[in-house]
Each structure stands twice: as structure tokens, then as C-alpha cells.
Amino acid sequence: MTAIVLTGLRKRFAAGGTVALDDVSLEVRAGEIFGIVGRSGAGKSTLIRTVNLLERPDAGSISVLGQDMLALDDAGLRAARRGIGMVFQHFNLHSRRTVAQNVAFPLEVAGLSSAERRARVDEILPLVGLEGKRDAYPAQLSGGQKQRVGIARALASRPGILLCDEATSALDPETTQEILALIRGLRSRLDLTVLLITHEMGVVKAICDRVAVMEAGRIIEQGRVFDVFTRPEQATTRHFVSEVVGHSVPEATLARLPEPGPGEVRQLAQVIFAGPNSTRAVVSEASRDFGIDINIVSGRIDEIAGEPFGVMALAAYGPEEKVRASLAWMRRLGLTVQELPA
């Protein structure tokens, strides 16, 4: 079952201005955590804001939980928005309301009585670990605590969908992991569908099931997070993946690598081991069968969504055609091989 279906979305800011969305289509399945990753200006922020129509697209359709968002009148849209929680990068809390009053805000807007609001706030604050802070003002909280308030507020009216607009980008790495763990936990506990945008691949790696990569208003690649990490197809995707996987060989290491002998080339390559052939003795097989020398420059085992994979940087020495054939052979085994500049 799909929770969010975006079809053919287009958006241009000001006539003749930059294209924020260029024919974007996307499906988010119920219960999954879907990440959209891209650099700033790629259009991801505009995209997530079209889901609850904070931003109206110029063309395309938006369906959320089976509801055609663009067909709604003002009252219908407000009702639909109450079913879509949203968390923001800068928290966007009311500075003059306490934690409890902030969390109660969406309930107040929906017209719940003060007794109902209090009951719901009492119910939700423990879920985000803030039961002791109900009367504190935002200025008295840490960044992580503020975002917990933001999450509690977003979930107060029991939405089925949670939108996270760079929810951890203003937080330090440790707090980021805490907030991500919280979102992941709440997703299972409350049967949420989560759509998040981020410029950090680490966020995608930590909690997403599927990911889409955006560039210049388009989705250039999407799929299961494990697949995208282990077999990135586009240059931009590889760049994002490298932030987390880390493929570049340090300059100092590079300088110390032996030069190729006469008639030989030196080819650096990053190899990602994933899939059925990831346990084969690829390096020694290649070395034996192609008569080349392989120097392992760096390597490590990583894990995404519980699936392990290996990343290795190799320096292959030998006649050019042999080196090339060996890399082609690795690719045929289903490994991801990316040649790096020497």
C-alpha cells in the first residue's frame, strides 16, 4: 500500500527563475522510512513541502493516504494537514509557550478541549522522553530536547505520516543519532510512514529503508538504501555514498604507493563487496588468473540496514589490458568497481 504518491511535480520560482522541481514522481509505501538526499538547492525542500501543500506545485498530482491533496478546499486541506506531522530543521517552537503548550498547539488548533489536550500531552511526552520538561520554555532546552518537542508536537494529533525537513541538520552527531533512533522507534510504535529530506547520507544510512537522490530538481536515482549504497549508478550518488563509505585514498598513502614497473600501469579502484559473490577470494583469484599484482590500500566492513558489505581500495599493477580485464571480471561477479584517479 502506498502512503504518498507524487506524480509529475513541477515547480518554478518566479517566471524564468530556477526550476525547483522538474517532473518529479515518487511513491512512499505505508510504514517505510523514505529518505530524499541532495545538496542544498537540489529541490528536496520544495519537494517535501509540496506533500502538505506548504508549497503548491505548478503541475502534477499529490496523493496522501489516498487523498488528492490538490482537490481539497481550504477546510479540507487544514483537516488533511492534521493527518501529516512535520518536523523542522530549526524546530520552529513557540518561544513563549512551554513544552506542554507547544505540544498542545496542534490540538488547540483542532479545537480539542483543554482536558483532552492535557491527556494527550501527558500521553505523548513520555514517548519522546520529555516528561520532566513539560513546564520548561524552549530557550531552556538543548537542541536535541527542542527537536523532541518538535517531534511530540508533530505527532500530537496522531498523524499517519511524518515529514522531516532536515530534522537533524542543526544537531551534533551524537544528538543526531539519538533523534534518528527516536524516529525509528516511533515509526514502529505508532505505525508511521516517514518521509525525510537530508543532505547527510549518514542519516539515510542510519534509518531509511529506501532513498531517492535529487539533483537540479530531478530524482536521478532511487531504490533500497542497501542497493544504492553498494551499487550507486550516478556520479552524484557515488559522491554522497562516499561521504559515508569513504573511498578516497589519503594523499600521503597515495604518495607512498610504489610506481608501476616498465610496461605496467597502476590502477586505483574502489571495490564494494555485496551480494552473493561478496565472500569469494576476489583479490587472490584476480591476481592469479590475470597475472597482476594487487595492493590493498584500505578496506573495511560496513553495515546498512543489518546487511554487511565490504569496501576496499585496491592498487592493481600490471599490463594495462590485464588490469582492465581483471576489473571487468570483478564487475561481472556483481561487485561495484569504481576506478579512482591515480
Next chain:
Amino acid sequence: MSWLTPTMQDLLLEAFWETLIMVGAAAAIAVALGLPIALLLHVTDRDGLSPRAWINKPIGLTVNAARSTPFIILMVAIIPFTRLVAGTSIGTGAAVVPLALAATAFLARLFENALREVDKGVIEAARAMGATRLQIVLKVLVPEALPGIIAATTVALVSLVGFSAMAGAIGGGGLGDLGIRFGYQRFMPEVMATVVILLIVFVQGLQSLGDWLVRRVSHR
């Protein structure tokens, strides 16, 4: 202290009372009128909640016109209007009308600035939660701008104390007028000094009260 006769004491007390009335009444009217005008300006602004240039432009122009007219001229120019509203064009009550008008225009702009200072993100969050425009204005915009609104009101009160001195021109009375009539025209520097000191203490009091209130209501 030979100048401080019982008559002079009464005059000073009465003048202080007149200043209090002129400043207080004008400020109360100006807040009551200035806030809705500021909200209208803010909401109908180009990137406001409900952009309406045909409302925003004329109101903005009127506010600017009122603000750019020197108070002493404004006071005289609106005498027919003052007579219509206050029933007379002279006296403390009549002076409240031009004071309130000038302060309304002044406060409308200051309040508009205070509203503009409200974090756009908080408003966006309220929209995302399904709040109506009216709810956003009443539950987000005004409460979040309250410290700025109080600070602006304090500034306006202090300005009004200065403007009220000119109200003597239409028989409004007040401390400033007393200072001019006795201190200047009757060569009584002691009266002038007393008036100035009273005004300084009064303004300091207003400012301290305003600052204290701002601190109380803001939680930044």
C-alpha cells in the same frame, strides 16, 4: 524655595495630571487602533499570510503621511476633526485627539516591525498543523510578537511625553506647557528645572516599567 508657593504646587500637580491623561489616553487609543492596522499591514504584505496590495498600499501610504507631518502642524491641521470627536478644539481632552492620531501612525509601523520579527518558521509550522489564518494571527503572530509590541509601546509612550509638551499650543496643559509659560515666559528657571526633572523621572519610570514587562513576557 520661595517660588514653590502652594499655588505653584497645585499648578505642578495639575500639569502632571494633565500630562498623565494626555499620554495615557492617547497611548491607549493608539495601541487599540495601531495593532489592528499593523496586523492588516503585515498580513496583506507581499509575503504575508494573505497578500492584498490594494489594501496594503493605501494604508501604508496613509500611515506614512501621518508620520511625516510635523506634530505641531498635524495638531492644527486636524482641528475640525478634533472638534468633531472631542466637541471642542481646546483643552486637555482635545489635545488627546492629535496625540492619539500621531501615536497610532507611529505605533502601527513599530508594531508592524515587531510582527515582522516573528520567526517565519513558527508560522510555517502552524500552517503545517492546519491552523487557520485567524488562529495564526491570534495564537502565533501576536503572542510571539508581544515582547516587541510592549517595547514599541514603551517607545511610543516616551515620544508622547515629548509631543504632549507641544499640546500647550491648543491649550492642552501639561508639564511641558507649564514649563514654557512659567519657566520661559515668566522667567522662573526654578519652574523650568522642576518640570524637566519631573519629566526625566517620569520617562525613566515608563522605560523601566516597559523593560521589566518585556523581560517578564519574553522567554528567550
